[in-house]
Amino acid sequence: MTDTGPWWREAVTYEVYLRSFADADGDGLGDLAGARSRLPYLAGLGVDAVWLTPFYPSPDHDGGYDVSDHRAVDPRMGTLAELDGLIADAHRLGLRVVVDLVLNHVSSAHPWFTAARAAGPGAPERDRFHVRPGRGVAGELPPNGWRSIFGGPAWAPFGDGEWYLHLFDIEQPDLRHEHPEVAADAAATLRFWLDRGVDGVRFDAAGSLVKDPAYPELPAGWQAGDPSPYSDRDEVHEIYRRWARQLAAYPGDRLGVAETWGGPEVVGPYLRPDELGQAFAMDPLYWPLRPEPWRAGVDALLAATTRHGRLPAWVHGSHDVSRAAQRWGRDGARAMLLVMLALPGAVYLYAGDELGLPEVALADDEIRDPVFRRSGGQERGRDGARVPLPWTEGPAPYGFGPVGSTPWLPQPAGWGGFSVARQADDPASALALTRAALRLRERCWRGRPAEVAWRDAPPGCLAFRRGADGPTCLVNLGDVAIDPRPYGSVLLASAPVDGPTLPARSAAWLG
């Protein structure tokens, strides 16, 4: 019955959004020493791995995803020795460590880009980037009409007639991976962190590494999320084949996980046997709380992954989307956690969602996310899901950093009410549920058959087993309570089962 495979096949990975997790030195920014000190908490929670968001030197125009040196640690985040210590401690506690590699772009402060800027039009230093002459009489117009994912044009002028491409912020020029030095440097970066003993790497903006060299205009009516000349092109997979060979050369089943945004047709190809072990399934983040999108969506993702011998990597939340409690509601977020923990595959859990943290409404002048600025304030951006974690009830900063320190994003009044300390011994808390669910996942779900067998369910509900027998996961997505008794006795439920009824928007595992 059990099919364990490599450690990551059904791992639960906790995303440590470093800047907001724990601040040991009191500068307001979370750091490696802070994260290291909280590893016992994560081991106690019962996750298998931690994903550390970027800790590299960065001017911080995009929360560290604008990297100026890919093979070093930002002094504000700590030192290489601190990272070594964190990895060693994690391993002692039975936790794996996944690091974030941002290879699609660099910071505008990276030496390659400062050299490109200085070198002038047509210089070979510019070949490492996507640089084109502007249109118009004197090159005053961008080379084409592509839009940045953060808003505004995707091209910025050098001021000398040439423009550079930045799919994200203006301070994040995109690299041209066809350039041999860019390819060699990326390989060296991968080798550097694998040599350091990390168990896996997340490839940021995985689908963006190759652009159509003709830089064609987007088709009329194109919308964000549609196929584009700069996403998930066939040529990108050649790069992952190379990196997969590098990963495979190391002992211990090192993981490569692609940050993909798209449906099964996007995710599947990254999982071919000579490519990566995981690619994010982000679509479920937006599936509405109705049974049909979930049934069809789960089936399609399973088909696209299992055909390559892989399983989906379900994303419950991340630093790029609003808090689970905001997207699905408090009870919906708990229910969806139980569902994802029951489905075949790996699960990515975002720091703070185990506490049920709400999205925080920040004032305009508190927002740091470039999305807010680049969209001209049309989009609030992602900072509402990045407010530093509360560890203790009080005083501020609620154990995130030393008393008297000021977190980089303000924590709202009452934040301590969500703290780890407040929830630790409360059996009805989000934290207690998460902990219990992770324990029971070991017993009930991990290693069970990868097939999802849907069962007949009352209207508005989903019910499934993995394989023909074993426990049922029953999810009530509707607004009325239902009777769960025909499905078995309850092992765990995301809301109190009141007599014979399972409340609306809740899930239960029944054995």
Ligand code: NOJ
């Ligand atoms: C994906 C990261 O998760 C996000 O936070 C970042 O802004 C973009 N990639 C650009 O690196």
